[in-house]
Amino acid sequence: MSLIDLSKHVALGIDIGGTNTKFGVVNHRGEVLEKGNLRTDEYEKVEDFIDALYEKVHPLIEKFGKEKNFDGIGVGAPNGNYYKGTIEQAPNLPWKGVVPFGEMMTAKFGMPCTVTNDANAAAFGEMLFGAARGMKDFIMITLGTGVGSGIVASGKLIYGHDGFAGELGHTIVKPGGRKHWSTGSEGSLEAYASATGIAITAKKMRAEFAESMLNQYPEEEINSKTVHECALKGDPIAIEVFRYTGQKLGEALANFVMFSSPEAILLFGGVIKAGDFILKPAKLHMERNLLPIFRNKVKLVFSELDEADAAILGASALVWEK
Amino acid sequence: MSLIDLSKHVALGIDIGGTNTKFGVVNHRGEVLEKGNLRTDEYEKVEDFIDALYEKVHPLIEKFGKEKNFDGIGVGAPNGNYYKGTIEQAPNLPWKGVVPFGEMMTAKFGMPCTVTNDANAAAFGEMLFGAARGMKDFIMITLGTGVGSGIVASGKLIYGHDGFAGELGHTIVKPGGRKHWSTGSEGSLEAYASATGIAITAKKMRAEFAESMLNQYPEEEINSKTVHECALKGDPIAIEVFRYTGQKLGEALANFVMFSSPEAILLFGGVIKAGDFILKPAKLHMERNLLPIFRNKVKLVFSELDEADAAILGASALVWEK
Known part of the structure; x- marks a missing residue:
């Protein structure tokens, strides 16, 4: 019998807004172990945004990866699509059209990336850890x-x-x-x-x-x-x-x-x-x-x-x- | 290993409308093996309605029960409540207030009875056997x-x-x-x-x-x-x-x-x-x-x-x- 030690597992949560992007390393108990942010609107090209995000986040992955399992990345973004991992026609973001955001993140970070709508992500957070618990x-x-x-x-x-x-x-x-x-x-x-x-x-x-x-x-x-x-x-x-x-x-x-x-x-x-x-x-x-x-x-x-x-x-x- | 022979299982489906009630003995393939109906609006008391329904349905249960398993009764009714098995404040039905319809049916028929809203029942039927298949x-x-x-x-x-x-x-x-x-x-x-x-x-x-x-x-x-x-x-x-x-x-x-x-x-x-x-x-x-x-x-x-x-x-x- 093998039990999974949940305390050893962390994930990166990212909230992409029109102006700012915030991220945090989170454990199963909903504790944000480390936080950071960057401007969204400074990056006209999504590739540049992902590169800048990587610069900020990679040290955290290295740091926590030493003693914990880094299981993946979850993204909440305007017009984020859960099924396709895309961000589509988001009127408040600088990146137009259909952006295969999840795929691009996985290619850059080498780990699975789940994308959803920012409001869905917030609702899910509230259900697990906030006013909608239970x-x-x-x-x-x-x-x-x-x-x-x-x-x-x-x-x-x-x-x-x-x-x-x-x-x-x-x-x-x-x-x-x-x-x-x-x-x-x-x-x-x-x-x-x-x-x-x-x-x-x-x-x-x-x-x-x-x-x-x-x-x-x-x-x-x-x-x-x-x-x-x-x-x-x-x-x-x-x-x-x-x-x-x-x-x-x-x-x-x-x-x-x-x-x-x-x-x-x-x-x-x-x-x-x-x-x-x-x-x-x-x-x-x-x-x-x-x-x-x-x-x-x-x-x-x-x-x-x-x-x-x-x-x-x-x-x-x-x-x-x- | 035991396999359930689905062809041997049937259930009674009932659709209660303001004027008429229709029912049918149905198998897993969605085949209606026998049908019937009675007036809803002739029964001011729900007890009398259930008695009249029993008179019509019991012979079918006897008949099919001989060679098949009669697994239960499903009811679709205006303001039918899936969680509570009740019919509540239905404006088009003669029975006022909160009627514990599922319980009453189980007491009379001696088998489990599931109640839901008539439109929910129809949607479920369409999903399994109609235009919404798949x-x-x-x-x-x-x-x-x-x-x-x-x-x-x-x-x-x-x-x-x-x-x-x-x-x-x-x-x-x-x-x-x-x-x-x-x-x-x-x-x-x-x-x-x-x-x-x-x-x-x-x-x-x-x-x-x-x-x-x-x-x-x-x-x-x-x-x-x-x-x-x-x-x-x-x-x-x-x-x-x-x-x-x-x-x-x-x-x-x-x-x-x-x-x-x-x-x-x-x-x-x-x-x-x-x-x-x-x-x-x-x-x-x-x-x-x-x-x-x-x-x-x-x-x-x-x-x-x-x-x-x-x-x-x-x-x-x-x-x-x-």
Whole structure:
């Protein structure tokens, strides 16, 4: 009989974002033994990015490889595809088209590399080590510059037939509504509930109400942070910006609940700093749009992990799952 | 080594509808060896329904039990709950509240009974024996008096944490839109794309256009069948009724695709007799609302099985799966 000593096994988890890439050496208990980062947007060619990553990471592999088994690399990236190991048409990354990222990493590092969507990786991290520990059915929504999502059903990430499932930010909450700055679609959740969408709402509303405190800021400083500051000072227009955002979010969440009936919806990302200003209307409009059998059952909770940490943990865990 | 002779095993599949209940003795190959039915709406008390069902079914169990193993009973019912074996608050059934249907069946029949949602049962039947054979990711939508759905991801039915996942007919496609006659929600898919919804649309549109052929029918004869007749004769208003229905359906389908990225969407039920009058606008508006990575990938197909047959086959197969 041979027992595997899990404490001797580590993996590298990588979270690729539009601006920064973060990585960590992680063990089975979800402990990040060492961390690092590099800029993503400095590398126009993916080959150069991988070379730069190698320079930073190789010493760690050498170091930990001496006494532990380095089992592989897990990557969370925008439009990362679990089945194919590719990063495809990611609008926020400098590398265009279909990038065979996993293959390129394996060729460079000489070890297996698993790729998935960044939000999926974060959801997986939350399930193993964060606020969704022990849950088998939940949805994670990241409210950042964009709106990302990861869906877990019966303890498994939903990938869909092609690996691209879980683009909830692009579901339409208001047909014929606000045009998305990048996709061109009309009325998507991301157009309203992302930081970018909130800034648009705030600029529209302050233009209508001269008395709003929001008018004390120059155009380029109108963002979810300054709206939050004004809301905290009691500005009714700033509060209305978040209420409207929360309503659109809540309406979308109701539809998601009637799809997969999750135990909880986990919210992540910079926008959730607005707290109850968004959460209360979101909860209200979610409940209002639900069939009675779903009402007052779904927990709306904030993530317990830092977003990048969750993705690093989830990405590294994928190495062992696969 | 002992091999199980599958040909010797049969199960009873039951599809409970608001008006009729159909049942069949099914083998592992999906062959319905014997069929029967009874009225659902004649039994105000669920005990009386089960007694009447027993009278009809018991002779079959005796007959097949002589030479085959009768392994159990699978039930598909509106608001059937897979985890609890209950039928809960089903608006179209005479039995109110939470009915412990599975337990009651087991007590009466002396064999295990699995309960699930009727649409889930039909989806499972389609996966094993119908148009979704070999697919691991698909969504089944029933467009009948109401709009039902069953969702399969990675080869498994999505039940959610409480067994109620997949109420896609109640997702909101037009916030603040048409009020649902039974749930009271505003702008749900069912309010537009069910037979009931189509009749409402047709009555509204014919009132606006005196020249429509639809005005040749008395109010109570306006339904998806008569609208179809007028559309076939070239009535532009009847065609517009289906186009509008198809648009709402297509917008909803786009959101579903961005959730679970299915290989196909299977359409079922009486409304699909309208064929391309609905399917073409549905396809158009689905594609239009999808992110590019999802476009021109998802098959929109009609079911190959009769709806009740699919549910009977799926329900009986659940006996062996569980």
